[in-house]
Amino acid sequence: MIVGIPKEIKDKEFRVGLTPGGVGQLVHAGHRVIVETHAGEGSGFSDEEYKAVGAEILPSAADVYSQAEMIMKVKEPLPSEYQYLREGLLLFTFLHLAACEELTRELMKRKVISVAYETVELPNGQLPLLTPMSEVAGKMAVQIAAHYLEETNGGRGKLLGGVPGVRPADVVIVGGGTVGTNAAMVALGMGAHVTIIDKNLDRLRYLDEILHGNLTTLSSNPLNIATAVEHADVVIGAVLIKGARAPKLVTREMISKMKPGSVVVDVAVDQGGCVETIHPTSHTNPTYLVDGVIHYGVPNIPGAVPRTSTYALSNATAPYALELANKGFVRAVKENPALAKGVNVYQGHVTYKAVADAFGLPYKPLEELL
Numbered sequence: 582m583i584v585g586i587p588k589e590i591k592d593k594e595f596r597v598g599l600t601p602g603g604v605g606q607l608v609h610a611g612h613r614v615i616v617e618t619h620a621g622e623g624s625g626f627s628d629e630e631y632k633a634v635g636a637e638i639l640p641s642a643a644d645v646y647s648q649a650e651m652i653m654k655v656k657e658p659l660p661s662e663y664q665y666l667r668e669g670l671l672l673f674t675f676l677h678l679a680a681c682e683e684l685t686r687e688l689m690k691r692k693v694i695s696v697a698y699e700t701v702e703l704p705n706g707q708l709p710l711l712t713p714m715s716e717v718a719g720k721m722a723v724q725i726a727a728h729y730l731e732e733t734n735g736g737r738g739k740l741l742g743g744v745p746g747v748r749p750a751d752v753v754i755v756g757g758g759t760v761g762t763n764a765a766m767v768a769l770g771m772g773a774h775v776t777i778i779d780k781n782l783d784r785l786r787y788l789d790e791i792l793h794g795n796l797t798t799l800s801s802n803p804l805n806i807a808t809a810v811e812h813a814d815v816v817i818g819a820v821l822i823k824g825a826r827a828p829k830l831v832t833r834e835m836i837s838k839m840k841p842g843s844v845v846v847d848v849a850v851d852q853g854g855c856v857e858t859i860h861p862t863s864h865t866n867p868t869y870l871v872d873g874v875i876h877y878g879v880p881n882i883p884g885a886v887p888r889t890s891t892y893a894l895s896n897a898t899a900p901y902a903l904e905l906a907n908k909g910f911v912r913a914v915k916e917n918p919a920l921a922k923g924v925n926v927y928q929g930h931v932t933y934k935a936v937a938d939a940f941g942l943p944y945k946p947l948e949e950l951l
């Protein structure tokens with residue numbers, strides 16, 4: 582198969598679809614890998630390093646897209662990239678379609694075989710391609726919140742961990758999955774008081790066992806969320822309903838009761854966000870104010886630490902890319918149910934129910950099309 586790796590063009594997105602190590606695995610298996618020039622530079626990989634493992638370097642995105650049978654990316658295609666999407670092209674990347682009707686319709690119209698990293702799902706419910714980026718984003722969410730909490734950055738001037746004799750900051754994390762757990766680990770490590778809210782009581786039991794420090798766990802209901810948010814210095818949104826738009830659990834009214842200069846980092850913004858007042862921002866302009874509360878809504882947080890994130894993502898995606906390239910799309914998804922769950926759009930149909938439901942589009946199970 583011919584596998585293409587274009588340069589990412591989202592604002593300050595420094596990750597790349599595969600490391601030279603991952604590319605080398607594909608080349609070793611007999612595939613042709615074409616990489617857009619400078620695609621890896623943001624992550625510290627030169628064109629020469631890709632050439633050394635057998636990749637070809639092409640001068641433009643147009644060249645890569647037109648020759649490739651499978652495109653491996655990090656973020657969803659942006660409108661300027663839609664022109665490259667054609668019938669039968671296999672697109673393997675983060676898509677987050679439930680948050681973007683326009684892209685969903687483009688992929689349908691252009692009959693792109695669209696496999697989303699974030700919905701590849703193992704039989705035990707784990708999301709092996711989302712997890713590494715959620716680990717990064719969860720850890721970063723606390724760094725980001727600590728930064729904006731500083732008076733000099735517009736915050737209320739509170740040190741996350743406090744000092745002896747002074748209360749630490751209150752960090753409320755809504756959703757105790759991968760993002761939530763990683764955020765909690767860092768916040769607890771810094772000495773903050775952390776409240777994790779989740780609807781899954783078994784998950785809360787587990788977190789109560791493994792996390793140590795100044796931790797409270799709370800069952801998710803509107804009253805618990807409202808009370809916790811009102812007293813929070815930091816709220817981190819970390820809820821996920823697989824493939825679907827995030828539920829708005831933190832309402833505008835709750836935000837209006839927060840103290841001025843407190844910080845909301847809604848990591849779930851890529852799926853629409855679980856805070857009513859959040860909207861997507863960018864690394865260039867990451868924050869805005871609502872009722873004096875700092876809102877941070879960057880949907881590609883791990884793009885800021887590419888020398889960690891690209892390795893973490895590529896480690897996880899490379900085996901699936903290899904399977905798609907070795908077997909071809911149809912055999913790969915027939916033999917690997919985890920990969921089949923990643924298919925969001927195929928032959929012009931939405932094949933992921935939560936995405937179809939998000940926009941009232943017809944849903945077609947993948948099995949009926951194979």
Ligand SMILES: NC(=O)c1ccc[n+]([C@@H]2O[C@H](COP(=O)([O-])OP(=O)(O)OC[C@H]3O[C@@H](n4cnc5c(N)ncnc54)[C@H](O)[C@@H]3O)[C@@H](O)[C@H]2O)c1
Pocket residue numbers: 699711712714715716718755756757758759760761778779780781784801819820821822827828830847848849850851852879880881882883
């Ligand atoms: N902005 C970014 O750069 C970035 C990076 C990585 C991940 N993400 C996003 O972060 C979000 C969380 O990802 P994750 O990997 O932690 O997901 P996850 O599936 O591991 O965890 C989600 C948690 O939400 C909980 N939840 C669901 N409904 C709830 C409710 N009503 N109340 C409270 N909790 C509820 C679940 O029980 C689960 O524990 C996703 O939208 C993901 O795409 C964003």
